[in-house]
Amino acid sequence: MTTDEKAVQKYSAEWVRQQAIANGATWLPNHDCACCGVYVGYVISGEQVFYRSACGCGWSPQQPSSFREIAEWLAMQSADEIRDRIMERLR
């Protein structure tokens, strides 16, 4: 672990970015659609992040997003347990 990695605060945008890179992740599900059960979430492509809201109910284009938006979403969760559970879905 480098000094830079140690300095990064857990659940920050930079931390999320490092986790994504370390895991070679391309997908972080947000939640499943209440109607069809298909997951919507964040598509990660290198340094770029998009929010994919399309599910079995309808198609919609991916929206530009960011590691900051993921960090803001994590910050909205009520407990670190939940944040950790979300990040375990990173793949």
Ligand SMILES: [Zn+2]
């Ligand atoms: Zn749906």
